[in-house]
Amino acid sequence: MARRSAVVVGAGPNGLSAAVALARAGWQVSVREAADTIGGGTRTAALTLPGFLHDVCSAVHPMGIASPFFRTLPLTDHGLEWIHPPLPMAHPFDDGTAAVLDRSLAATADSLGGAGDARAYMRLMKPFVDRWQDLFDDALAPPIRVPRNPLLMARFALVGLRSAVGLGEATFAGERARAFFAGIAGHALLPLDRSPSAAFGLILASAAHGMGWPIPRGGSQRIAAALASYLATLGGDIVTGARVTSLAELPPADAVMLNLTPRQVLAVAGGRLPARYARALRRYRYAPGVFKVDWALSEPIPWTAAECRRAGTIHLAASMAATVASAEAAWYGRPDEQPYVILTQPSLFDPTRAPAGKHTAWAYCHVPNGSATDFTAAIERQVERFAPGFRDIVLARHTISAAELERYNPNMVGGDINGGVQDVPQFLFRPVPALDPYATPVDGIFICSASTPPGGAVHGMCGYWAARSALRLTRRR
Secondary structure: OOOOEEEEEOOOHHHHHHHHHHHHOOOEEEEEOOOOOOOOOOOEEOOOOOOOOEEOOOOOOHHHHHOOOHHHOOHHHHOOOEEOOOEEEEEEOOOOOEEEEOOOHHHHHHOOOOHHHHHHHHHHHHHHHHOHHHHHHHHOOOOOOOOOOHHHHHHHHHHHOOOHHHHHHHHOOOHHHHHHHHHHHHHHOOOOOOOOHHHHHHHHHHHHHHOOOOEEOOOOHHHHHHHHHHHHHOOOEEEOOOOOOOHHHOOOOOEEEEOOOHHHHHHHHHHHOOHHHHHHHHOOOOOOEEEEEEEEEOOOOOOOOHHHHHEEEEEEOOOHHHHHHHHHHHHHOOOOOOOOEEEEOHHHOOHHHOOOOOEEEEEEEEEOOOOOOOOHHHHHHHHHHHOOOHHHHEEEEEEEOHHHHHHHOOOOHHHOOOOOOOOHHHHHOOOOOOOOOOEOOOOOEEEOOOOOOOOOOOOOHHHHHHHHHHHHHHHHO
């Protein structure tokens, strides 16, 4: 019997994961990538000065190390090494102190201020942290299915389907703890007074306590490189510089896996899709974009709060209200002069990122989708606010707007790094309402991008579940 075959379009983490899952099942797999390098959102490059390595898109990977699929792969045998900063995250305040997201629940709780908020944090998080692996097995699965751990997921839904503002204000009495929780939930690219923004805070905090927020030694490119290396041992191949503009360009295959968002799916396959399905894809909604800055630095960032010097990630927004206002501004298309900023400083923990004695840092803020506005000054003001003298140590900077991000990677429509809005309707039904969200109505064509469940972040689960769908449906044929 002839081996089944698949062509995967797009060599980002989800496309590579789909390829690996199919190759492990014995399929012959070929991957087509438009860019000259693989990786999608996991690329590393010398963006500023020689010897300084910067993560072009993603940098810190809590969902990668927690991924149920990645945990089954021998990625460490293929060059992937996780580095764990002493603190996953620190959140500084104007008084020179900082709350911290520590691997220890108790240490995190103690940093939040009063004893009441410390106890509240423990009560909120302990049930999920104690069973973090079960939580991620279900949270990173298609939502329209019976969970393996129904009681745990019911408990998670009870609090996670709330807004971050609602849960934060109901759980914590002090502004310090509320700002800390809003900062974690602020990764959501949603207004924080909307459901299910609380879920993002709970998931990311659970990941920190369960497995940490690590960085890959040598940069995020190592994740894609490890997946590609493993795929090669399974007989798969990758062709770069091979942009696909039509399915007609692809060789015959049992399955075509599209690591594309709905807009690109329509461009590549629209002529073969039923009109009703195509209309549903056109209604797909994209989230706000991001504006990102990379810095080459002469020395470590001079944070006022000592805790920030031990943290891989820093959240910059002094209050819950500030984080909420920043998210709303990006969502409703307004400029924000004091944006909520997510910053990473990988060279503190990975000396391969910069020449001896020098450092790199990376930061972004949320902006209106498609914005071409330069937010460099606004971001640097926020850093300087908590690290006076920061601008004096900048050797060089590289910036990329939301509009430029889409030109760099068309999957980041308008600079949206999560593959589309993840509110309740579009979390449950992405990219369209369907029992199998990965299979299109056309036999043998599947979508495996972050526009399918479980959505954005580097975990490969969209590709894995799409591959499962392809395996199941081809067996039926």
